[in-house]
Amino acid sequence: MNRKHLALLLLAGCVFVVPKLEAQIKHIEMRVEGMT
Amino acid sequence: MKQHLQRQSGVANVEVSLIDGKVNVTPKEDGQIEPAQLLKATYDSGVTVAELDMTASGTIVKDTSGNLSLQIKPNQSFVISPSELSKGLEPLVGLATVVTVRGQLYKKPVGKQKKADNSAPLKLLILEVKKE
Numbered sequence: 001m002n003r004k005h006l007a008l009l010l011l012a013g014c015v016f017v018v019p020k021l022e023a024q025i026k027h028i029e030m031r032v033e034g035m036t
Numbered sequence: 037m038k039q040h041l042q043r044q045s046g047v048a049n050v051e052v053s054l055i056d057g058k059v060n061v062t063p064k065e066d067g068q069i070e071p072a073q074l075l076k077a078t079y080d081s082g083v084t085v086a087e088l089d090m091t092a093s094g095t096i097v098k099d100t101s102g103n104l105s106l107q108i109k110p111n112q113s114f115v116i117s118p119s120e121l122s123k124g125l126e127p128l129v130g131l132a133t134v135v136t137v138r139g140q141l142y143k144k145p146v147g148k149q150k151k152a153d154n155s156a157p158l159k160l161l162i163l164e165v166k167k168e
Contacts, residue, residue: 023094023108023134025069028061031087032078033144035037035057 037081044073057086068109071141072158088142089163096128096135104129106137106160114141114160121162136166 041050041059046067051060059078063069071090078085094108099115104122107113116122116139128135139160 023092024065025063025071025090025092025108026136027091028063028069028071028074029089030059030061030074030078030085032037032057032059033084033086035052035054035083 037078037083040077040081041074044069044077046070047074068112070112075142075158084144085142086144087140088158089138090141090160091136091138091166093134093136095132096125096130098129106135106139114139114158117159117161119162121165124165125162137162138164138166 037059038050038052041047041061046063046069047061048064048067049062051062053059061069061074071088075085075088092106092108092114094106094113096116097105097107097113099105099113104116104118104125105113106116116125125135125137137160139162141158141160
């Protein structure tokens with residue numbers, strides 16, 4: 001029983017700790033004219 | 037203009053370079069930034085946008101019309117303009133693979149038409165597919 005809980009805990013830890021490449025807008029660059 | 041842009045939702049930071057006319061917008065990590073809103077906010081501040089480039093991560097999907105799109109969020113995606121680089125993304129259609137691309141979302145039309153057509157959806161012309 002304890003082993004099962006430990007395995008589940010490890011699994012949950014992997015899901016949250018392993019960095020995931022997230023879909024998102026990372027950067028926007030604009031070239032503008034008429035700026036003073 | 038900086039204040040105009042910083043008020044937009046999802047914007048964390050705005051850096052303006054007067055020398056070369058460049059505006060760098062850093063989105064909030066958990067926020068949703070809308071490039072079309074940035075274009076509008078810039079025009080509203082009395083400045084003309086010549087070009088807007090975006091770096092984004094997302095999955096490659098095909099929309100109902102068969103166009104390749106970069107899906108960033110369930111409610112946010114950009115149709116990809118066909119090009120040599122976009123052809124290389126076709127094998128990723130429907131996969132959960134997240135790719136990072138840099139692309140041009142807007143370029144000022146050449147000629148008399150100066151104002152951006154806000155009604156037209158922005159198309160993403162892939163300039164670079166980044167290796168993660």
